[in-house]
Amino acid sequence: MSKVKSSNIGYPRIGEKREWKKALEQFWGGKLEKEAFLSQIEEIRLSHLKKQKEQGIDLIPVGDFSLYDHVLDTAVMFGLVPNRFNYSGGAVSLETYFNMARGNKEAVASEMTKWFNTNYHYIVPELEGAVPNLVENRPLQFYKEAKAKLNIEGKPVILGPITFVKLSKGYQDNEFKEIVSKFVPLYGRILKELQEEGVQWVQVDEPILGTTLSTEEIALFKSVYQSLHDAAPQVKILLQTYFESIDHYEEVISLPAAGIGLDFVHDNGENLEAVKKFGFPQDKVLAAGIIDGRNVWRANLPNKLSILEEITEIVSAERLIVQPSSSLLHVPVTVKSEEALHSVLKDALSFADEKLNEIAILTKGLNDGKETVQAALTASKEAVQALNESSFRNNAEVQEAIQNLREYKADRNAPFAVRQPLQAEAFQLPLLPTTTIGSFPxxxxxxxxxxxxxxxxxxxxxxEKYIEEETKEWVTIQEEIGLDVYVHGEFERTDMVEFFGEKLAGFQFTKFGWVQSYGSRCVKPPLIYGDVSFKEPMTVKETVYAQSLTNKPVKGMLTGPVTILNWSFVRDDMKRMDVANQIALALRKEVEALEENNIRMIQVDEPAIREGLPLKREKWDAYLNAAVYAFKLSTASVKNDTQIHTHMCYSNFEDIINAIKALDADVISIETSRSHGELIDAFEKNTYDKEIGLGVYDIHSPRVPKLEELTRNIDRALQVLDPKQFWINPDCGLKTRGKEETIAALRVMVEAAEKTREQLLVNKEQ
Structure with missing residues (x-):
């Protein structure tokens, strides 16, 4: 009897205790030789495959593992190395690979941006003038490794050609089809070589199908996948989508692929509705993403099983695969190490390993009958119900406030044109004021x-005394460097979200709940598991202390409500934006406490606004309006001469320029260094009337910028911005940088500002 199969789309790279991160950083730091490093990495990679085998997963992904980023892996597989890295062809060396990701003393790193609407960052491939060539077949290498060393018949994973080109830069829109055509024969060769090795299934990820696509782009999918099928007809291609529903359902399920992977968690019910309405091809496999690959809450397994049973009325057992909604890259590894959590909360959590177990339970329930897994079904339902009925999620005061938001003012007392001269008089800053984004090393x-x-x-x-000593040292350093607006340095903070989550009700932190953000940078997102409320001032003490050491203004530093929301694992029993507004009301009290203590510049950072954008454009306005409202709810109660700042990083800002204006922040700082000033194009096409700092150097690259680079970046910005609008700052916080390089870089930045001021005065006098 044919049975339903279980599958995984991808597994976290970092290891239970971040072994992967530690190996990388030891290698980068020269503490681990190359061979020892690669040996450790292989051991970690194989251990992940073993885990999935032990869980009974039928289709185990291979090739989803990466030393830095899977998009970068795809680029180097095709020899796509920018000229500045002096690549001479052939397989890309480990040194060049990491130079592309991190930069070096001679060359800046490739641009980095968010992977769809997640908090994972990928390295943007640069295609301008490039001629792709298959220099190594990575999926084949990983397939062979799994088979030889673990006897695992793996499912190679590769990022699909259309998504890969869509995520790349360096070509015009009208060149898109032509660029894709250059990659199709190379993908065909990969598949042919996999076919020759006896590979059965290949997962080709095309998450771009969850976005808004034209009929021409869907037609391109048909021709591309027909070519891939023709290149290797014996290989079963599983065309994998995730993060959203697919708009062109009938066309997509008709594509020449052996299987189609659909997200049945983040699809708002649309994929399931389409399956019921239009059916599913009799000659294809449906890979049903039924377990949430992006959040940490335990599934209500009886409900999930019911959905799968609905699907089996349309898709027979031998044509059904049970899997997560997306790669498990986006969740921590295992709950088992979280010994300190309240039992009600811990029982309601499911990380990567637990999600694989949930998949195994559902698969067994479909194959062997519900009664064979009844205990597991009941346990999951009771765990979810216990958390929902707990006092954590039933704070009457918070819920009443959300029901009566109209009582809270969400607009400043006066427009920016009125506020700006009052702030200029209050702060007496020079032209092109210099500052930093917030954190110091x-x-x-x-x-x-x-x-x-x-x-x-x-x-x-x-x-506290130690933190005061660090703060005092860096206030002195800022004075010596010659900055105009100071920060206290955030030495008391681990992470810009974790710090606030630890001080607000409704949040909980894990001990080992790490996820990859970019490269070896891992974050531990808080769990927003209950109603959020303000308990006591969170930043006032440190900020007031720093301000007492200087006559220069010191910014209060907060993380905004939408970023806290988007960088957290958010409870799934209520609307996300209701949670954002709970956070906003709590932050509002902190903003007011800072102002009451004479902190008159307050920065409320929102680097994650854009990453929360729905993948479908028709849903953007509703999200952006709600995000702007939450930000204004947290900041609108201050006086006219209190200056509200915000910061955003690594986004396509032309998509959200109107929302940026609507935030009504007095000063906004935005990353622009890695994208080489391309962001400025958005301000050439759109008028922006408030003050702005376009980050003039890249803090993620371990190099001190040259004066000429910074003056060039400043001059480029001043072509579209009035000098009276423009602030000069790095592109992001400096927490991850070394002390000496930070000081040196800031000295160059201040020198560039002073040089530009002098030139502006000369120009004015002429």
Whole structure:
């Protein structure tokens, strides 16, 4: 009897205790030789495959593992290395690979941006003038490794050609089809070589199908996948979509592929509705993404099984695969290490390993009957119900406030044209004021002191004294460098979301709940598991202390409600934007507390607004309006001469320029260095009337920028912005940089500002 199969789309790279991250950073730091590094990485990679085999997963992905980023992996597989890295052809070396990702002293890193609407960053391939060539067949290498060393008949994973080109830069829109055509024979060769090795299934990821596509683009999918099928007709292509529903359902399920993977979690019910309405081809397999690959909450398995049973009325068992909605890259590895969590909360969590178990349970329930997994079904339902009925999710005061939001003012007392002269008089800043985004280097000593404090080896006062000493040192450094607006440095903070989550009700943090953000950079997103509320001031003490050390203005530094929302694992029992508004009301009280303590510049960072955009354009306006409202709800109660700042990083801002205006922040700072000033194009096409800092150097690259680079970036911005609008700052916080390079880079930045001011004065006098 043919049975339903289980599958996984992708597994977290980092390891249960971030072993992957540690190996990378030891290698980069010269503490681990190349061969030892590659040996450690292989051990980690194989351990992940073993886990999935032990869980009983039938189709285990191979090739989803990466040393940095899977999009970068795809680029180097095709020899797509920018000229500045002096690539001479052939397989791309490890050194060149990491130089593309991180930059070096001679060349800036490739641009980095968000992977669809997640908090994962990918390296943007550069196609301008490039001639792609298959220099190594990565999926084949990983397939052979799994088979030889673990006897696993893996399912190679590769990013599809249309999504890959869509995510790349360096070509005009009218060249898109031509560029894709250059890659099709190379993908065909990959598949042919996999076919010759005896590979059965190949997962080709095309998440771009979850976005808004034209009929011409859908037609391109048909021709491309027909070519791929013809190149390797014996290989079963599983065309994998995720993160959203697909608009052109009938056309997509008719594509020449053996299987279609659909997201039945983040599709708003649209994929399931389409399956019921239009059916599914009798000659294809449906890979049903039924377990949430992007959030951490335990599934209500009886409900999930019911959905799958509905699907089996249309798709027979031998043509059904049970899997996550997306790669598990976006969730932590395992709940088992979280010993300190409240039992009600812990029982309601499911990380990557637990999700694989949920998939196995559902698959067994379909194959062997519901009664064979009844205990697991009941346990999951009871765990979800216990959290929903707990006091954590039933704060009457918070829920009443959300029901009566009209009582809270969400607009400033006066328009920007009125506020600006009042702020100029209050702060007396020079033309092109210089500042930083917020954080200063968190040295090993800073992290060690925090760890000692958390372990109880330092008293609260001892730790506070240490933070004060660090703050005082960096206030002095800022003074010596010649900055115009200071920050306190955020030495007391681990992460810009975690810090606030630890101080607000309704949040919980894990001990090992790490996920990859970019490269070796891992974050530990908070769990928003209950109603969010303000408990006590969170930033006032440190900011007021820093301000007491100088006559220059010191910015209060907060993380905005939408970023906290988008960088957290959010409860799934209520609307996301209701959660955002709960956070906004809590932050509003913090903003008011800072102002009451004479902190008159307050930065409320929203780097993650764009990443929360729905993939479908028709849904953008509703999301952006709600995001703008939440930001204004948190900031609107201040006086006219209190200056509200915000910061955004690594986004396609032309998509959200109107929302940026609507935030009504007095000053906004935006990354523009890695994208080489391309963001400025958005301001050439759109009028922006408030003050703005376009980050003039890239803090993610381990190099001190040259004066000529910074003056060029500043001059380019001043072609479209009035000097009275323009602030000068790095493109992001400086937490991850070293002390000496930070000081050196900021000195160059201040020198560039001073040089530009002098030139502006000369020009004015002429």
């Amino acid at each position: 968190q040295t090993k000593e800073v992290r060690q002191q925090r760890l000692k404090w958390r372990k109880g080896e330092l008293t609260d006062r001892q730790y």
